[in-house]
Amino acid sequence: MPRYFTDEHEWIDVEGESATVGITDYAQEQLGDIVFVELPDVGAPLDKGGDAAVVESVKAASDVYAPITGEVTEANGALEDEPALVNSSPEEDGWFFRMTIGDTAELEGLMDGKAYKAFIDGL
Amino acid sequence: MVPFAGYEMPIQYEGITAEHLWTRSSAGLFDVSHMGQLGLVGPAGPNADGVRQAADALEALVPGDISELSEGRMRYSLLLNEAGGVLDDLIITNTGRSIALVVNGAVKWDDIAHLREHLPDEITLTHFDENALLALQGPQAADVLATLVPAACDLVFMTSAFFDWDGIPLWISRSGYTGEDGFEIAVPGEHVETLANALIANERVRPIGLGARDSLRLEAGLPLYGHDLTPKTDPVSAGLKFALSKSRRAIPEIDNETGGWMGQEPVMQAFDDGPKQRRIGLLVDGRMPAREGAEVYAGEDQVGVVTSGGFSPTLEQPIAMAYVDTQHAAKGTALEIAVRKKRLAATVSPMPFVQHKYFRGS
Numbered sequence: 001m002p003r004y005f006t007d008e009h010e011w012i013d014v015e016g017e018s019a020t021v022g023i024t025d026y027a028q029e030q031l032g033d034i035v036f037v038e039l040p041d042v043g044a045p046l047d048k049g050g051d052a053a054v055v056e057s058v059k060a061a062s063d064v065y066a067p068i069t070g071e072v073t074e075a076n077g078a079l080e081d082e083p084a085l086v087n088s089s090p091e092e093d094g095w096f097f098r099m100t101i102g103d104t105a106e107l108e109g110l111m112d113g114k115a116y117k118a119f120i121d122g123l
Numbered sequence: 124m125v126p127f128a129g130y131e132m133p134i135q136y137e138g139i140t141a142e143h144l145w146t147r148s149s150a151g152l153f154d155v156s157h158m159g160q161l162g163l164v165g166p167a168g169p170n171a172d173g174v175r176q177a178a179d180a181l182e183a184l185v186p187g188d189i190s191e192l193s194e195g196r197m198r199y200s201l202l203l204n205e206a207g208g209v210l211d212d213l214i215i216t217n218t219g220r221s222i223a224l225v226v227n228g229a230v231k232w233d234d235i236a237h238l239r240e241h242l243p244d245e246i247t248l249t250h251f252d253e254n255a256l257l258a259l260q261g262p263q264a265a266d267v268l269a270t271l272v273p274a275a276c277d278l279v280f281m282t283s284a285f286f287d288w289d290g291i292p293l294w295i296s297r298s299g300y301t302g303e304d305g306f307e308i309a310v311p312g313e314h315v316e317t318l319a320n321a322l323i324a325n326e327r328v329r330p331i332g333l334g335a336r337d338s339l340r341l342e343a344g345l346p347l348y349g350h351d352l353t354p355k356t357d358p359v360s361a362g363l364k365f366a367l368s369k370s371r372r373a374i375p376e377i378d379n380e381t382g383g384w385m386g387q388e389p390v391m392q393a394f395d396d397g398p399k400q401r402r403i404g405l406l407v408d409g410r411m412p413a414r415e416g417a418e419v420y421a422g423e424d425q426v427g428v429v430t431s432g433g434f435s436p437t438l439e440q441p442i443a444m445a446y447v448d449t450q451h452a453a454k455g456t457a458l459e460i461a462v463r464k465k466r467l468a469a470t471v472s473p474m475p476f477v478q479h480k481y482f483r484g485s
Contacts, residue, residue: 033140035434058139
């Protein structure tokens with residue numbers, strides 16, 4: 001299952017025609033203690049680069065962008081009760097939502113793990 | 124680290140929530156050296172007479188009774204403009220050597236200009252910019268400070284004195300910005316690291332960043348200048364009537380030298396008529412914080428705006444301060460806050476949100 005990354009610090013796992021999206025460990029560390037995650041509704045259309053979710057930390061609200069175009073198929077209900085999952089397990093249990101893949105060509109513009117690591121090392 | 128008021132300041136060390144809860148349960152150490160430390164002295168010099176001259180002169184610019192402050196006592200007050208708007212909030216102390224002002228870092232240069240413009244030339248204004256300022260706050264603060272400066276623990280809330288610690292001069296007040304018992308310690312800049320290290324060496328003390336400073340003061344219901352107080356807000360709307368000393372409310376028949384203060388007429392007008400809006404606390408339902416700028420609604424009508432808000436680590440729910448029209452300001456009033464496309468239910472709540480624990484004597 002290939003995992004891609006964006007320069008906005010989202011990760012996206014691709015499995016067949018579906019993708020799972022979350023924010024990276026680097027992102028959660030920058031945000032600090034997360035107290036609330038506003039997730040998109042199931043069925044909501046997402047545009048690549050458009051607003052998809054909002055992460056509220058103690059200090060600020062931050063937008064999470066859609067890494068690709070598609071439609072939301074599932075939101076992670078566990079974050080409703082335990083938003084701190086994004087801090088403790090950002091790249092596994094703290095996933096945000098699942099979506100369809102509107103255009104597989106959009107995946108080609110994303111980074112792989114190695115490229116993302118080089119990207120954050122340069123920040 | 125973030126730039127703030129010309130300083131590089133830490134938002135957090137280990138994390139805002141952990142630092143916040145640590146301060147509420149043990150003791151937190153804050154570096155607040157960005158705040159302005161000013162001193163006023165009259166022509167008689169750094170003695171009781173010079174202090175009285177400075178106090179009398181300063182009373183033309185603040186609504187508090189300063190000349191009645193005995194040595195060591197301090198008072199929360201406000202610098203106001205002619206329209207009664209708040210230029211800054213500050214703590215004024217009679218140190219016995221001067222009238223000391225501790226002002227907000229972001230506006231300290233404006234404050235200095237304002238004071239210099241309006242105080243008589245014979246009043247000397249000193250900016251102690253070589254001084255650092257540490258705050259030690261929390262239920263363990265007194266026990267911790269007692270290990271270094273035992274006599275400081277005889278201070279009660281809103282009093283201060285000079286101390287000596289291993290030859291280093293300290294000016295310590297029992298005050299703070301968290302709602303907890305605690306101290307602010309002015310120390311020459313070249314010694315601040317030594318003092319901070321001595322305090323942090325105590326396992327009950329951890330360093331606290333700007334993020335928790337903000338969440339702590341919000342829970343304590345204390346306004347933040349530049350957000351909850353601005354030149355467009357007046358002390359009455361801001362709920363700071365207590366800063367208008369009773370002895371100084373009556374408008375003098377003849378201006379100047381008879382007890383008036385800048386902004387007095389519009390402020391006392393609002394005092395007598397009642398303010399159009401009031402600063403209130405809001406407990407927000409759910410977990411989504413409402414932040415500065417969010418509009419407050421009663422039904423379809425916008426009745427106010429949030430001036431600061433966030434997630435309360437102690438209450439584990441979002442809280443906010445807002446200015447709302449007076450008819451919607453009563454405790455228990457149900458209101459809504461617009462956050463993005465949602466409306467959050469909120470209830471007008473008395474402040475502080477978390478009870479103050481000031482030490483007023485045993």
